[in-house]
Amino acid sequence: MKEQVITVLKKYTFNPAVWDNATNQSRIIDDLKINSARVVDISLDIEEIFDITVEDDELEKLVTIQDILNLLEKKKGD
């Protein structure tokens, strides 16, 4: 699951060097330097890959890689 999430995120990073020290706590916008407009794309990609729906209020909680993994675990467990 994490590999699939990383693959999605990598589509939207311009500088590969941001991945050198990336951890689950890396922030999508501040650390991976992904434009905020891409968070919507990331949620759409995740919806498609994992067959889930990301609600409006869940979108704004996707700050770190771990937040995405937590959301997926929650959705898959529902």
Place this chain on the structure above:
Amino acid sequence: MTDNPLYANDIVALDCPHNQKSWSNHAYLSKAFHRREITHTQRILCNYEAYAFLWSAKEAAYKLLMKQGRRNRFNPRDFTVSEVSPISEKGDYAFSIQCGRSKLKGFCRISDNIAHAICGTHQIGPSTPYSFTFKTGNIEKTHEAGHQLMLEVARIITSEKHLEINKTTQGIPFLTSNGSPLATDISLSHDANYVGITIAYQRPKMN
């Protein structure tokens, strides 16, 4: 709360393939924008310009509210753009934007490749605050270039030599000189290989 003017800017690249792909996706548009603000904006601006304008307006408004103490995460649908009107023939537009009970005024310049929006607590116009946009040569270094450009501009405007850009725990940038925070307000934005900055110089208070 400070009485000093606060501004926030956001830049969106019209020629960025990621953006164009998003703007062609109905699911994206419905997650990012309200139908009525799209209809309202498209009276004046064509599709891509309208979407770039709307996103930059929302993000600039969000950054300004963060400076004023808001701590919610950014959700584009929390913001509704209205009252969009052209104010010059150079692609300058004024707008209003509502988020909850907060209603802000903004300014956006649309040029060939970018939409650059500014929201502020004080008057905004083509030269208030100082605002600049740049295209960097290396997309991988856009953030670094933006940082350096901001410092250079700030050194010229403030005449301070030992400037640094720091960030609050909320990620809001501010200037320090020899380690002391300056009242001069700054805002930085990046998209693809474009950088947008604003700087509102505040003369130091005399003791």
